């Protein structure tokens with residue numbers, strides 16, 4: 019069982035990735051619409067930007083989901099030695115065994 023260490027900066031970065039992807043998607047669709055969806059090099063480029071935006075947003079969203087799943091898990095820290103446990107039962111057991119309380 020690994021120690022869960024939620025990093026707020028990491029979560030903020032994932033949010034920025036999703037926002038960046040959405041911006042790319044909107045810019046790509048907007049660009050394609052601006053050029054009238056006529057098969058031209060510029061339209062292909064705009065659609066390419068939109069596709070990259072979808073991929074980036076999807077990746078960012080997936081990263082966020084795994085992070086949220088990890089951080090919802092409760093964390094119990096021993097007041098005596100700072101050891102971390104996944105449940106209160108495990109912490110109580112540790113406190114009893116190691117510190118005789």
Ligand SMILES: [Zn+2]
Pocket residue numbers: 096097098099100101112113116117
């Ligand atoms: Zn302890």
